Amino acid sequence: MFPFCFEWAWDIGHIIFFGGFWYAIGILGAGMTFCIGKAAYDTVKGGHGEHH
């Protein structure tokens, strides 16, 4: 799963599979971090925000 695990090999299979996996996890993680961070900022800044 990680490059420091003994099963890891720097071959095309690992790079494609785990590249895609970490890419997806990265987008989801970054997206959620942004949302949570901005929500915290908006809350501290005050107001109930606009309705959607």
Next chain:
Amino acid sequence: MDSALIPEGVKRCPLPKFLFGLAIVSAVLLWGVYAMFLCWFKGLNQTNMNDYYGFALWIWADLAVIALGGGAFFTGLLKYIFKVDELKNIINFTVIIGFICYSSALLILAIDIGQPLRGWFIFWHANVHSMLTEVAFCLSCYFAVLTIEFIPNILENRQLNKVGFFHHLAHNMHGVMAIFAATGAFLSFFHQGSLGGVAGVLYGRPFAFREGLLIWPWTFFLFTWSAAAFGPCFSLTVTWITEKVTGKKLVSDKTVHLLAKISGWMITTYMVAKIIDTIYWATVTAPSMGFKMSHFYSNNGFYGYWILFAEIILGGLIPGLLLVFKGTRENPTTRLAAIILAGIGVCINRWVMVLQIMAVPVMPFDTWALYIPSWQEVATTILPVAYGIILIALAYRYLPVFPQEVELNTPAKTAAE
């Protein structure tokens, strides 16, 4: 008693009546949970799986719910990427249906692997030569996407939304939902496809094997296409059932007609591709491996040409065409028939691609191997249905799932006032 939690402007049944309904479904759920624990504590000897059937009822159920849940990713793709704004009226519900389908698929897999405590091995010790590894990765990640898509709807609960942080979080998540939806569509394309690819690369099973493009057999593309085509029909079916149970109109006809039309065209074009694939397989692929088409549909007590007819004509072409033509699409009876037939059709396709493959004799000394699931397998397959009903009931009662509900259920006179 729980009125403070119910969305503003809508009516729900009294709490005791609601709890009584939940109790009935929970009894079914507990039956499934009991069977699940039997499988976990006593092992897979509780099932009727054997050397012929390493994939059995659970894997069929898995593939079927994943196909039926395809409405979530396809509707999300249309709404957030292709900007089909009309679908905003049903997107929350398709996400909930998708969430139920995918969490059910993961639950079934957790039972099927026999040792759920070792489920993480598939990530830690990944076999990067297996399509099922890709399925596991994409399935897990896509379930995370569905959870993220479901969270804003939960946070819009009347009480939770009063909390400033939750209100802002829901708002911000809506703002970047297109990114999550695009990621979900990417993941769905690959895991739906790889589930089909698993069957298509089985060159030792002439009933399943297909040629293809590069490393992907045609079944890869057919599975993705069929999930996008049939998934919305299941969303419409569940919406119809919810409307009948609640006695309310929840989604406007305009939205239903649009989704039905898109689904109809997707099903019809898919069926053209599927028919071409079947003809090529029957006339070229299977004969090149020494088999006639009749070999796969005769000399046994269950699998005949009827299943091919049921999958392709009854559960494919007919519902597709019923949804393509405006007259039958906008007629509630024929539309209902079409969306139900479509759901059955895709389930038959997954059955054929999982179980008929296992049943067909391959070696000259082989015979047909038919399989009947044990009650534990049946109970654990019904378990997700009960879980789904409970989750939909809770979501409908406490969350603003249907944005048009108030408007569609306000009498004209009151609305005018």
